[in-house]
Amino acid sequence: MTTVTQAQSRIRILPAFFALALGFGVIALTGHVQAAALHDAAHDVRHATGFPCH
Amino acid sequence: MYSRFLVSALFAGATAGLIAGILQLIFVQPVLLHAELYESGQLVHFGAEAVTAHPDLPGFDVMRDGLSLIFTMLTYTGYALIMIALMGIAEDRGAVIDGRTGLIWGVAGFVVFHLAPGVSLAPEVPGVAAADVTARQIWWFATVGAAAVALWLVAFGTTWMVWGVAAVLLAAPHLIGAPEPDVLVGPVPTEIGALFAARAFGVGLAAWVLLGSFAGYFWQREGVADTSTASA
Numbered sequence: 001m002t003t004v005t006q007a008q009s010r011i012r013i014l015p016a017f018f019a020l021a022l023g024f025g026v027i028a029l030t031g032h033v034q035a036a037a038l039h040d041a042a043h044d045v046r047h048a049t050g051f052p053c054h
Numbered sequence: 055m056y057s058r059f060l061v062s063a064l065f066a067g068a069t070a071g072l073i074a075g076i077l078q079l080i081f082v083q084p085v086l087l088h089a090e091l092y093e094s095g096q097l098v099h100f101g102a103e104a105v106t107a108h109p110d111l112p113g114f115d116v117m118r119d120g121l122s123l124i125f126t127m128l129t130y131t132g133y134a135l136i137m138i139a140l141m142g143i144a145e146d147r148g149a150v151i152d153g154r155t156g157l158i159w160g161v162a163g164f165v166v167f168h169l170a171p172g173v174s175l176a177p178e179v180p181g182v183a184a185a186d187v188t189a190r191q192i193w194w195f196a197t198v199g200a201a202a203v204a205l206w207l208v209a210f211g212t213t214w215m216v217w218g219v220a221a222v223l224l225a226a227p228h229l230i231g232a233p234e235p236d237v238l239v240g241p242v243p244t245e246i247g248a249l250f251a252a253r254a255f256g257v258g259l260a261a262w263v264l265l266g267s268f269a270g271y272f273w274q275r276e277g278v279a280d281t282s283t284a285s286a
Contacts (some may be wrong), residue, residue, distance in 0.1 A: 012055055012146055016139040019059040023135030030129045032191055044118070045075075045125040048082040048254050050168050050177040052190035 058280050062272035063138045067131030070268050074261030075126035079119055081257055085250045086180060088113045090260075092242045093181030094140045130265055137163055137269050140206070146275075147210070153271035160266020161259070162205045168258040170201035170224065174232035177254035178249045185233035196272040198226040 028029075030042055031051040039046075046053040088111060091097040097105055137159060145151045151159075168177075171194045178184060204223035207216050239248075 012142055015059050016142045018056065019063060019135045019139035019142075023063070023083075023132045023137075023139065026128060026132030026135065027163045030125050030132060032194075034187065041121045042125040044083060044086060044122045045078070045129060047086060047178055047180060048078045048128075049129060049258065050172045050175075050254055052175065052184070052187055053178055054184065054187055054196050 055280070058273070058276045059135070059138055059142060062269065062276045063134040064131060064139070065272045066265060067134030068127050070134070070261055070265035071130030073128030073264055074130055074257065075123040075194040077257045077260060078126060079122065082250065082253045083119070083122070084111055085253055086247060089179040089181050089242045089246050089250065092246070095241070099241060130261065132143055133163060133167065133262075134265060134269050137266065138273055141269060141273055141280060144210070149151075149210075151270050152274045153267045154234065156266040156268070156270020156273075157263055158266070162209070163266060164259045164262035166201040166205060168255060168262070170227070171197045171232075172251070172255065174228045176247075177251045179242055179250035181201035181242040182247060183235040183238050185235050189233040193227065193232050197232075198225055200224070 029038070031046055031049065033039075043053065088109065091109055091111075092099055097109060100107060130205065141149075141151045141156075141159065149155070174197075175190060175194060200223045204220040207220040207223075211217055211220065
């Protein structure tokens with residue numbers, strides 16, 4: 001039983017970090033990258049979500 | 055296991071993001087558009103004549119508001135990925151993750167991503183004066199990171215010392231202070247700025263509570279699917 005739990009934890013930690021990194025990537029892209037096109041498209045969302053804008 | 059993280063985050067993020075986007079268009083967007091009339095100089099505050107508080111605002115703009123919906127859904131999917139990653143790790147350590155406990159995760163997520171940075175760097179209405187954007191982004195990420203660690207320590211710590219460290223982490227960014235502009239030159243009336251910040255926080259809290267609950271629900275559901283596939 002213990003081995004099963006441990007094996008499961010080891011399998012889970014990698015995808016968890018993968019999801020964490022992907023999540024931060026998405027937030028950085030939608031909320032923080034200053035490229036003009038991206039900024040203009042996401043402008044209202046950035047203001048409404050409290051991201052630093054302009 | 056990768057698919058459990060991705061699928062539950064996508065479902066939770068897209069659903070909560072869609073609702074957040076609609077709430078934003080109804081409650082936040084009119085205040086934002088009102089502020090833009092001052093930003094562009096169409097309305098002038100502090101002039102000789104009184105200005106109406108109820109100007110005609112542009113209606114629904116398919117391109118602009120459609121993009122807002124898409125980007126809100128994307129943003130909340132990003133949040134969902136982060137929250138579900140942490141939910142997975144917490145579940146390994148014995149925490150119960152479902153739609154009900156997800157409500158608390160949602161409140162915590164709101165505190166980490168909206169309230170903690172927003173206390174010193176209030177949600178900006180268009181047209182306000184602000185410090186250099188890079189400096190504000192660095193402060194934003196540092197504050198969000200500190201708040202995330204702090205709330206994890208509050209939730210899963212068991213000693214007063216750990217909770218003390220959490221309190222210091224929560225307070226430190228605000229004691230240090232956020233980057234502020236040198237001069238205040240914003241043309242927007244204070245009533246509009248205050249309403250904007252309040253609305254942004256209110257919609258943010260509603261969206262995050264939904265996101266937490268959806269994330270907990272889909273995480274648990276996808277887990278059941280995982281187990282039944284494995285035993286089949």
